[in-house]
Amino acid sequence: MSDIDWGQGTYETTAADLRPAARELVKAARIQPGEHVLDVGAGTGNVALLATELGARVTAVEPAARLREVIAETAGARDLTVVDGTAADIPLPDGSVDVVLSNFGIIFAPDPAAAAAELARVGKPASRILLTSWLPGVMGKLVEIIAGTVREVTGRGNPGGPGIDWHDLNALSALFSPHGFEVTATTLELAITTASAEDYWETRFANHPLGVTTFPLLQRAGRLDEVHQRFLQTLADNWTTPSGQVQLPAQYLLATAVR
Template sequence: MEIDWGLGEYEWTGTDLAPAAQVLVTAAQVDGLDVVDLGCGTGNVALLAAERGAHVTGVDPAARLREVTAARAAAKDLSVTVLDGTAAAIPLPDGSADVVLSNFGVIMAPDPQAAADEIARVTAPDGRVLFTAWPQNAALDGLIGISVQAVAKITGGPPILAKPVWDDADAVAGLFGPHGFKVSSARHQLTFVVSSPAEYWNTRMLLHPLGAKTVPLLQEAGLYDAVEAESLAYLEQLMPEFPVDYVLMSLERSQVLTVAS
């Protein structure tokens, strides 16, 4: 099932993920560099990088989110170019990015190897790639899994979850190794605040693009009420806040690749 990330109001989730964007941009040391924010979403990374003097291009397939990023940049008088594209089809020349960043964006790419190949293509020979990824999180996976597993029963397909490859340093090295990158990783933590189960359900769940896509399926199958009740009960156990681990992956080219003539 394809998800249009412009559905709903991803801004709620974007706010929750803003602290990770700060960690990502700080680690990248982007001052004065040509930066690509891949899967720019609501623009958290793009704006932070531009504020630090980077020349930023945001790339996202969702038209509405591109508009959100552009509007936020204009409101702050920041120069951010926003383009239509995906991790596997970045509309930029070879070697044009000093740094490619992605805050929980590239991890949704349906073909990890195609995404890695394309990111490597646009990254300069001495460039860097940094992105955040979700490892296995008991609390978060359990909450999301209630809806995802119900949808899987309806569709008869596998659960809609991000591929776990992106949080594994060895797997990422396998994707990017042929392009001369070495990989390092570090664990960080976000804290999600649950002001009330109903508030979290109505904003982070129902207004998330995944929720906006799946709720009609649940309603049509007569499963919505049961999923909502189970989710609210689960959220009640998590109140008032719960920590969620994430991984910061940092990639640098260990060698400059040359093509034999």
């Protein structure tokens, strides 16, 4: 999200939840040794680190300074370069990348058309782009409890919300086809489990960069307690087992664009 500092809070918890999707993304890319792989919105480096294990030369683009430090510390001696940048502003030459990957990262680009053009610019003539995005359902319902209340309080749209439906194959085709890409996609599911609804709230939202950014605003408006209770009730009604454990079956799209 464009107006959120993803280095705030403890994004590491969410990043750990997303590792299975990162593995699926890297597997689908069929990376070959020596290829130059670009990880856009790299977070803590899930995708970038996996790509290095396949013998790729990897560049991780991440706008949050703290997360860049996390990646650099974890990378060690791997062939991994970490740079400051965004999906629409990548500090790499034209035609220098074989594979572009983004695991739930580019979907927060404030200008999707500019982001698509930038990925096409840095890609080689035969480059491929693979990205993941949430399908309507679990994540959308939970985030909307917070984002919808923020809209009511501020009178503005979603904080840094996406400009297109990244889960819509037609929308992706319209975005990438002007740059010579043909887009295909498959639907996968990511299981997220926590000990309780309150644990999910604390570890995945209250300390997530989204929560760190928006909860003070909701608190000042006198709406945070209400949002908290609605959030817990939604989890209880839909994704909580009799033992109290939360089990989220979050579906997502894995899209591939080739030219």
